[in-house]
Amino acid sequence: MGTNGINKLPVLKSEFLIDSAITYLNFGSFGACPKQVFENYIKWQYELEKEPVQFITRNGINYLQESKDALSQYLNCSAEDLIFTPNPSHAVNLVAKNLELKPDDEILTTNLEYGACDKTWQFYCNKSGAKYIRQKIELPLQSKQKFIDDFFKGFSSKTKLVFISHITSATGLVFPVEEICAIAKQRGVMTFVDGAHAPGQVAIDLKKLPADFYTGACHKWMLAPKGCSFLYVKREFQKMLDPLIVSWGYDGTEPSSSTFQQFHQFNGTRDFSAYLTLPAAIDFMQRNNWKEYSKICRELVLSNAQRFCDLLGSTPICPISEEFLAQLYSIRITTSNPEKLQRCLYETYHIEIPLIQINNEVYIRFSIQVFNSQKELDRLYDALSDIIKTTELIEIKGN
Ligand SMILES: Cc1ncc(COP(=O)(O)O)c(C=O)c1O
Structure with a gap:
């Protein structure tokens, strides 16, 4: 694609609502909705x-089915195996609560998971006496095989479920979830993939991926408005899940013979318009040649990664290739005050970028979406250079 492709990127900026005065390099945290998709959202709210x-009890139910059908095609799975959730946190809680953990059980995960999910698992493990094993993954990553070997060092006869991010939050790394799930299945344990950052950023094929549970946020890289996510559950585990909110979908018998869809779909009155925007969001991506644009975004990540590491005196946390990277890139940064540094980047340089702490390290993470450009990354580079020269907020190792 080369430079020509990269120059094409900002063309789509006008399609988004993002404030043009801000260099917005944090798409990863909460996504951002294109105008057309947001208008579709408001259209549903007006109709409601x-x-x-009519909307809540009749038409909306049909619209929900249409949206679920579109999502199931996008993920290559049956719509019967998907439920909408407001966010991935809801989905993680739903599975964790229903596992009925026992004192001898273990949940195997990495030490690079999203903090709120760690808290959920820790909560249910503490309540039951089970153990939450945050297996250390050595950084920098070297190869998929080394990752897999490191990860399964935490496996034991007590492992009940493997929980792993498809793309991590703080470190932005794409994990080898296909291989991890396949090995876990061979060893007879359940698998749960946290794909909060995955749909819209990498291709997902749930017929191929041997995950028993998979949650994804549609309100991040899939461009939907906030409050739109899903949980996929393999057929054989659907009966195991009681909804977090029991409502009209319960048929009143024990054990319940409500279908998975009935039981989980209606959890009390709420505005489910965000769920209905998926056909519009998928259509927007298709019409705008999203695959090609995502490729350009990934090239932008790869071509800038080493340069920013050099500026910050930091070693890349993985090989700079598509093996572990998509549209996020995180660099370890040494700073005495991450909050102040993040505020300084926003208030002085109008750059929205997160500084995220995990395992006593601080990472600065940039997200590249179709509205970002090389110019914006250069602006970040200049801002960081300026901060290094004029403040003591960033420490360069060896200085
Ligand atoms: C990897 C990962 N998992 C789970 C979540 C939880 O998402 P939410 O807060 O929308 O429930 C996030 C949020 O950013 C995340 O990055």
């Missing part, structure tokens, strides 16, 4: 308020 009864 015009005739709430």
Whole structure:
């Protein structure tokens, strides 16, 4: 694609609502909705308020099915195996609560998971006496095989479930989830992939991926408005899951013979318009040649990675290749005050970028979405150079 492709990127900026005065390099945290998708969201909300009864009890149910059908095609799975959730946290809680952990059970995960998910698992493990094993993954990553070997050092006869990010939050790394799930399955344990950052950033094929549970956020890289996510559950485990909120979908018998869809779909009155935007979001991506644009974004990540590591005196946390990277890139940074540094980047340089702490390290993470450009990364580079020269906020190792 080369430079020509990269120059094409900012063309789509006008399609988004993002404030053009801000260099927005944090798409990863909460996504950002294109205008057309947001208008579709408001259209549903208008329809809801015009005739709430018809919408909530009749038409909306059909629209939900259409949206779920579109999502199931996008993920290559059956719509029967998907439920909408407001966010991945909801999905993780749903599975963790229903596992009915025992004191001898272990949940195997990495030490690079999203902090809120760690807390959920820790909560249910503490309550039951089970153990949450945050297996250390050595950084920098060297190869998939080394990753897999490191990860399964935490495996034992007590492992009940493997929980692993598809793409990590703080470190932005793409993990080898296909291989990890396949090995876990061979060893007879359940697998749960946290794909909060995956849909819209990497291809997902749930027929191929041997995951028993998979959650993804549609309100990040899939461009939906906030409050739109999903949980995929393999057929054989659907009966195991009681909803977090029991409502009209319960048929009143024990054991319940409500279907998975009935039991989980209606959890009390709420505005489910965000769920209905998926056909519009998928259509937006298809019409705008998303695959090609994502490729350009990934090239932008790869071509800038080493340069930023050099500036910050930091070693890359993985080989700079598509093996472990997609549209996020994280660099370890030495700073005495990450909050102040993040505020300084925003207030002085108008750059929105997160500084994230995990395992006593601080990472600065840039996200590249179709509205970002090389110019914006250069602006970040200049801002960081300036901060290094004029403040003591960033420490360069060896200085
Ligand atoms: C890897 C990962 N998992 C789970 C979540 C939870 O997402 P939410 O807060 O939308 O539930 C996030 C949020 O950024 C995440 O990055």
